[in-house]
Amino acid sequence: MTKSTIEGRRKAPFVVPDRHEIRTDPTRACVILSLVADALLAAGLRKTYRATVALDGVDLRVGAGELVGLLGPNGAGKSTLTKIACGLVRPTAGKVTVLGHPAGSTAARARTGYLAELFRFPGWASADEVLELHQRLARSGGGAEERTELLALVGLAEAARRRVEAMSKGMQQRLGIAQALVGAPSLVLLDEPTSALDPAGRRTVRELLEGLRGRGVAVLLNSHLLSEVELVCDRVVIVDGGRTIAEGAPHELAAAGGVEIETAAGLKRFPDAGREQVPTLVARLVGHGEEIYGVRVVTGTLEDAYLRLVGKDAR
Ligand SMILES: Nc1ncnc2c1ncn2[C@@H]1O[C@H](COP(=O)(O)OP(=O)(O)OP(=O)(O)O)[C@@H](O)[C@H]1O
Ligand SMILES: [Mg+2]
Numbered sequence: 001m002t003k004s005t006i007e008g009r010r011k012a013p014f015v016v017p018d019r020h021e022i023r024t025d026p027t028r029a030c031v032i033l034s035l036v037a038d039a040l041l042a043a044g045l046r047k048t049y050r051a052t053v054a055l056d057g058v059d060l061r062v063g064a065g066e067l068v069g070l071l072g073p074n075g076a077g078k079s080t081l082t083k084i085a086c087g088l089v090r091p092t093a094g095k096v097t098v099l100g101h102p103a104g105s106t107a108a109r110a111r112t113g114y115l116a117e118l119f120r121f122p123g124w125a126s127a128d129e130v131l132e133l134h135q136r137l138a139r140s141g142g143g144a145e146e147r148t149e150l151l152a153l154v155g156l157a158e159a160a161r162r163r164v165e166a167m168s169k170g171m172q173q174r175l176g177i178a179q180a181l182v183g184a185p186s187l188v189l190l191d192e193p194t195s196a197l198d199p200a201g202r203r204t205v206r207e208l209l210e211g212l213r214g215r216g217v218a219v220l221l222n223s224h225l226l227s228e229v230e231l232v233c234d235r236v237v238i239v240d241g242g243r244t245i246a247e248g249a250p251h252e253l254a255a256a257g258g259v260e261i262e263t264a265a266g267l268k269r270f271p272d273a274g275r276e277q278v279p280t281l282v283a284r285l286v287g288h289g290e291e292i293y294g295v296r297v298v299t300g301t302l303e304d305a306y307l308r309l310v311g312k313d314a315r
Pocket of ligand 2: 078079080117191
């Protein structure tokens with residue numbers, strides 16, 4: 001992929017400049033600001049639809065180049081938050097900025113890429129035509145080079161001329177992701193981008209997301225695929241009933257699973273113990289004449305933590 005400049009979505013091919021390039025070119029002041037300001041900042045966000053409270057005072061921050069997973073049960077408010085962030089829905093109260101600009105403003109939209117959860121492209125359009133249309137909408141000057149890069153990035157290099165109606169669901173989802181990256185956005189909002197993808201497709205998207213992070217692009221990823229979120233996200237925010245109920249790095253949220261010690265008399269489990277208690281536990285067992293053959297600190301998964309926090313019952 002070629003390295004080039006970014007000037008919002010107007011002329012930008014896919015890649016943001018490196019930090020040295022930015023420092024040595026004072027005309028890129030807006031880009032420096034973009035890298036300093038939070039990619040997305042929501043404060044006290046509230047949205048009601050008549051009697052339904054979709055968001056009930058959510059605070060959320062996505063730093064520049066940060067990959068944040070937005071989790072929560074069906075109806076928690078994830079898509080509503082995402083739609084507000086890209087200016088499609090107006091909040092009832094609260095404030096949202098994208099790189100310092102009010103969400104929905106021209107400046108904010110120019111820096112935002114969005115993949116809706118239930119999107120539909122015209123069936124008669126080819127993959128290349130869909131991207132061309134979005135280049136026009138985003139005023140991207142990336143041309144054929146950008147389209148080719150993006151299709152290759154999502155594994156659709158061979159499908160540029162294939163019509164949407166002749167694509168599988170997963171191929172359409174890949175095209176949707178490519179569409180969200182048109183115009184080199186600094187913030188990408190992906191609402192369940194991998195729900196239709198096969199394992200290889202999910203890995204492709206995971207690598208793509210890591211690539212974006214490496215280039216300073218911030219991503220807010222709505223997903224129910226907790227194992228994937230755990231693999232790729234720097235931080236996760238869990239919402240439920242329109243409120244944030246937990247937030248942190250996946251490994252911080254993952255529930256501790258206790259300590260298992262293998263002794264001559266068999267496996268002994270200490271479900272409430274953590275890593276820091278291992279020396280004491282081992283010393284105590286040895287003091288009681290036990291022979292120790294192995295010690296394992298059992299770590300939980302993000303799924304364990306999620307189910308503990310939101311409850312296991314389907315609603
Ligand atoms: N346009 C709308 N009109 C009325 N109610 C809405 C509208 N959009 C969303 N809601 C309601 O707001 C709440 C939050 O919906 P939202 O789509 O944000 O949830 P979600 O977390 O994205 O759920 P899912 O995981 O199912 O995609 C739900 O109770 C939903 O029914
Ligand atoms: Mg949703």
